[in-house]
Amino acid sequence: MQFDVITLFPAFFETALQVGLIGKAVEAGLLRFRVHDLRQFGIGPHRQVDDVAYGGGAGMVLRPEPLVAAIEQARTEARSRVVVLSPQGRLWTQARARQYARECDQIVLVCGRYEGIDERVTAYWADDEVSVGDYVLMGGEVAAWVVIESVARLIPGVVGNPESLTFESFEAGILDYPQYTRPAVFRGYAVPAVLRSGHHESIERWRRLQALRKTFRNRPDLILTPRWTSPPVWWAWMAEWMEWVEAILEKMYPAPRSEEAEDASDHRPDRNEPTSEGPSGCPPR
Ligand code: ADE
Numbered sequence: 001m002q003f004d005v006i007t008l009f010p011a012f013f014e015t016a017l018q019v020g021l022i023g024k025a026v027e028a029g030l031l032r033f034r035v036h037d038l039r040q041f042g043i044g045p046h047r048q049v050d051d052v053a054y055g056g057g058a059g060m061v062l063r064p065e066p067l068v069a070a071i072e073q074a075r076t077e078a079r080s081r082v083v084v085l086s087p088q089g090r091l092w093t094q095a096r097a098r099q100y101a102r103e104c105d106q107i108v109l110v111c112g113r114y115e116g117i118d119e120r121v122t123a124y125w126a127d128d129e130v131s132v133g134d135y136v137l138m139g140g141e142v143a144a145w146v147v148i149e150s151v152a153r154l155i156p157g158v159v160g161n162p163e164s165l166t167f168e169s170f171e172a173g174i175l176d177y178p179q180y181t182r183p184a185v186f187r188g189y190a191v192p193a194v195l196r197s198g199h200h201e202s203i204e205r206w207r208r209l210q211a212l213r214k215t216f217r218n219r220p221d222l223i224l225t226p227r228w229t230s231p232p233v234w235w236a237w238m239a240e241w242m243e244w245v246e247a248i249l250e251k252m253y254p255a256p257r258s259e260e261a262e263d264a265s266d267h268r269p270d271r272n273e274p275t276s277e278g279p280s281g282c283p284p285r
Helices: 020-027 064-074 094-103 119-124 141-152 200-218 220-224 232-252 258-267
Strands: 002-007 032-037 050-052 060-062 080-091 106-111 128-131
Touching: 002 064, 002 141, 020 141, 032 064, 060 064, 064 106, 064 119, 080 094, 080 119, 080 141, 094 141, 106 141, 128 141, 200 220, 200 232
Parallel strands: 002 032, 002 106, 080 106, 080 128
Antiparallel strands: 050 060
16 A cells, blocks of 8 residues: 655654554555655745635635645656545545455645645546544644554555454444453553453454444444444444343332232232322322
């Protein structure tokens, strides 16, 4: 995969490209990066890249000429996508990272700054406009890095153990389960006993329930928004979660045993029958 980044701050990417799994993947030739300094494409002796907004308003807008010159230089592969990073873009998700990893040989990332970039660049030279979340950053560099990492780790060979990609947050449609390591007890807080039991089935079940619990607490939208695209494992886990909730409810409010139930129904007063209890079945005060 070839990544091209167009930015006013090339230094931002210098260290990031050398460290961790990305650094290793670059060394191994699995990923290639080119960082294009937008200033080099600037206009006139001052290499101007921005100007005031038509229609007025505070802040400067990136001019189209330097951006388009940089895009035209950067785009070299047939299966490439030019992506403008902007808070007005479509939300970046794991599903889209997967799609890019599958469909592209090259991703050209255009980092905006100031009040944004001239809309003609987004409309006519970009294939996609991407936002990494509902907040405003000072520029597109951090957002570009989010796109780079999330796509890069899906390229075969970049992450050591491909199994670790399958069952983690978002791939299964829910968040990941909590992880623990040594020591078994830290400042009085113990690792859940089931994880030390060596009983694989119980561990699997515990992890699935914890994953659902975390998702319910932190991202209820993932569970409560039914998505027909949710993978089958999501539906299976939901069924399991419902069973778990039912088991808890059963403990809290045990259903009467059949004999008791019959007794109860025998003695249930007629709705209009006067009774010593209140109308709701509560004892009188
Ligand atoms: N630039 C500024 N904010 C951004 C965001 N949320 N996503 C992508 N690019 C941005």
